[in-house]
Amino acid sequence: MYIKYLQLINFRNYKELNIELNKNINVFIGNNAQGKTNILESIYYCSIGKSPRTNKDKELINWNGKEAYIKLYVSKDRIDKKIEIKIFKEGKKGVNVNSIKVNKISDLMGVFNVVMFSPEDLKIVKESPSHRRKFLDIELCKLSKKYYFNLVQYNKVLNERNVVLRKWDKKNLDMLQVYDEQLAKYGAYIVKTRDHYVKKLTEKGIIIHKNITSGSENIEFNYITGVKSIDNSEEEILNLLENNRLKDFEKRITSFGPHRDDFSIKINGVDTRSYGSQGQQRTSVLTIKFASLEIIKETIGEYPVLLLDDVLSELDSNRQKYILNSISDIQTFITCTGIEDIKNNLKKDSQLFVVEKGFVNRI
16 A cells, blocks of 8 residues: 555645655655644545544644645555545535545545554653553554444443433432443443454564564553453443442543553563653554554555654664664655654665655655
């Protein structure tokens, strides 16, 4: 899978951009705030219909434009795809794939896959469980429409249950039974699917991490949930929701479920979030991202596009070399402020671009 061509109109600081892309490595060089990351953002947006940087689509529209437009031509093993997205100021968007309107974002998922690695991804290791849950949910939604459906339904029922907890009297706690049964049903699927994915992360990640660290470190991921038996998760979730109703009413929020779950990251048996060095934390994220690449390849039969946003310059030479030697079959987009930091490890068939104030030129 690779992108042949990208067109942007009134997207961020690009009034208009038309660019043919290398099927191997594309490097975008320029000072900060010139528009390098905006290119990667537009590509990511075509994968899941959301930006990795903002929840407000209208922020993607150029100040002088009424709407933004993205067009990607994607070459795939089975059939090429043309993805077109219009983003309107009122917050709506229109999506077409091969000139056919896509009515639901779930129908866009899986059409074109990317894995993105940016400095913000350190939050997966360093910050709250919500960042790790978000990572799992995005990756699983890309791979499974069924997971996307169950996640949307779970969150909808969860919000409705929380409204009941905030507004109703204790006498009406029995009315939560319907919500609890639905949460248990959707939640069980989420827990089982996440647990399986985290096991896959460990399976792929162990090899990747050893290669990155020259065999000096072992990495392990473990899904953390209140469910003791994954096989009986629906029954367990229902029982725990029922047993916690009074507590939930007093706190006015649902205290148990996959919306509270997490996964741990350990290097040589030590928790990386609490005790890992900054280098170990950065390498953990790198392992997670490259393991995700392998899981996608194993699931759909071809590699996704890889987006590396301003991360190579912060890695030492060995880690740079590992990345650039590992992407021979993967179309990769790299942003950096200067080529000097990475040129020694860059392959000859790479295409270099200079980005300045919303203009892109080949070099």
